[in-house]
Amino acid sequence: MVVYLDNNATTCVDPAVLDAMLPYLRDFYGNPSSMHSFGGQVGAALENARAEVAALLGAEDTEIVFNSCGSEGNNTAIHAALAAQPEKRHIITTQVEHPAILSVCKHLEKKGYTVTYLSVDGTGQIDLMELEAAITGGTALVTMMMANNETGVVFPVEAAGAIAKSYGATFHVDAVQAVGKLPINLSNSTIDMLTLSGHKLHAPKGIGALYVRRGFRFRPFLLGGHQERGRRAGTQNVAGIVALGKAAAIARQHLPSVLQEAALRDTLETGLLQTIPDCEVNGGGSPRLPNTSNIGFKYIEGEAILYMLNREGICASSGSACTSGSLEPSHVLTSMGLPYTILHGSIRFSLSRFTTVAEVNHVLQVMPGIVRRLREMSPFNNDQADWLQGRDLVNQH
Numbered sequence: 001m002v003v004y005l006d007n008n009a010t011t012c013v014d015p016a017v018l019d020a021m022l023p024y025l026r027d028f029y030g031n032p033s034s035m036h037s038f039g040g041q042v043g044a045a046l047e048n049a050r051a052e053v054a055a056l057l058g059a060e061d062t063e064i065v066f067n068s069c070g071s072e073g074n075n076t077a078i079h080a081a082l083a084a085q086p087e088k089r090h091i092i093t094t095q096v097e098h099p100a101i102l103s104v105c106k107h108l109e110k111k112g113y114t115v116t117y118l119s120v121d122g123t124g125q126i127d128l129m130e131l132e133a134a135i136t137g138g139t140a141l142v143t144m145m146m147a148n149n150e151t152g153v154v155f156p157v158e159a160a161g162a163i164a165k166s167y168g169a170t171f172h173v174d175a176v177q178a179v180g181k182l183p184i185n186l187s188n189s190t191i192d193m194l195t196l197s198g199h200k201l202h203a204p205k206g207i208g209a210l211y212v213r214r215g216f217r218f219r220p221f222l223l224g225g226h227q228e229r230g231r232r233a234g235t236q237n238v239a240g241i242v243a244l245g246k247a248a249a250i251a252r253q254h255l256p257s258v259l260q261e262a263a264l265r266d267t268l269e270t271g272l273l274q275t276i277p278d279c280e281v282n283g284g285g286s287p288r289l290p291n292t293s294n295i296g297f298k299y300i301e302g303e304a305i306l307y308m309l310n311r312e313g314i315c316a317s318s319g320s321a322c323t324s325g326s327l328e329p330s331h332v333l334t335s336m337g338l339p340y341t342i343l344h345g346s347i348r349f350s351l352s353r354f355t356t357v358a359e360v361n362h363v364l365q366v367m368p369g370i371v372r373r374l375r376e377m378s379p380f381n382n383d384q385a386d387w388l389q390g391r392d393l394v395n396q397h
């Protein structure tokens with residue numbers, strides 16, 4: 001049995017989504033831009049999908065631009081915001097964004113842009129006063145995530161957007177983790193552009209969308225053909241778009257019962273906290289996504305926990321060094337100022353509407369034993385241990 005609790009990394013394709021897309025791989029292979037009706041029927045499917053995605057976001061159909069993934073959406077949005085106000089060379093983002101934002105910002109700094117990275121507190125939350133203090137009339141863009149992929153912490157985006165608007169800055173939101181998990185209504189919103197990604201909401205990988213508010217002076221990132229009303233060149237991923245449309249329709253139906261998902265997450269979280277000493281919920285003091293639980297188990301390595309969980313058929317993840325291939329612990333947890341023991345011993349469980357009570361119970365059954373065994377093996381089993389005092393040791397992991 002595989003217990004899949006890594007839904008913030010990616011999700012399974014909903015069987016209904018697969019059924020909807022298959023005909024567009026097998027039978028209806030026409031080009032949606034073609035003049036003949038064989039292609040034309042494909043074009044109609046695209047527009048239906050666009051309407052479904054728009055409905056999930058409370059947007060208009062024409063405000064949805066299909067693309068390949070969340071990373072593309074984020075890159076495009078930043079590019080478009082800077083092109084819309086080329087005289088402004090200041091960007092505001094946060095320290096805990098996804099690399100698809102942070103890497104672009106680092107790159108832009110080398111090109112002469114100034115970037116402010118807003119800090120977060122111990123609960124993973126930003127301070128709007130810090131945004132107020134940083135923003136000026138010269139700020140081209142404020143970009144932040146709606147919900148954090150590692151901790152699930154939700155940012156007050158509408159309030160941040162109101163500040164951005166009052167200074168004339170473009171406001172972009174990376175909602176890759178939020179879409180389908182939180183209600184979103186862009187019809188009355190401060191958001192100019194919003195990124196989503198299909199594979200986080202039970203559509204396949206390789207399809208995404210960027211919402212671009214009507215009237216926003218958008219400059220395309222990919223130049224070429226006139227697809228997507230000239231806003232994203234390239235023959236569309238028709239099957240992927242149909243899949244995203246179906247996934248959006250299902251997500252919209254499912255939204256009212258997202259609270260049940262939160263109940264299952266809470267069962268997992270409180271169960272672990274009750275049975276395992278010395279652990280805490282990262283971001284627990286902030287509003288969070290209903291599906292995410294990031295827990296720090298002190299004195300042991302997250303990677304060791306993942307290894308043991310894997311042997312039990314349980315998929316989870318850690319935002320720390322080894323899994324991401326870098327030598328640093330999670331930039332999100334580091335920005336929260338968490339102690340080293342937590343930084344290295346944190347595990348993210350992320351659920352979906354397909355997660356069952358039996359799966360959660362399985363985790364609750366095996367986790368206490370795993371943590372106990374690892375702690376027995378660990379020489380570092382209290383906060384006073386010498387190794388914790390030596391900062392330089394941390395980077396050797």
Ligand SMILES: Cc1ncc(COP(=O)(O)O)c(C=O)c1O
Nearest residue numbers: 069070071098100149176177197
């Ligand atoms: C918050 C956030 N933004 C962007 C992305 C990138 O999305 P994609 O994998 O579709 O490029 C992810 C994926 O992990 C994410 O969690």
Ligand code: FES
Nearest residue numbers: 320321322344397
């Ligand atoms: S983060 Fe991988 S060993 Fe510490």
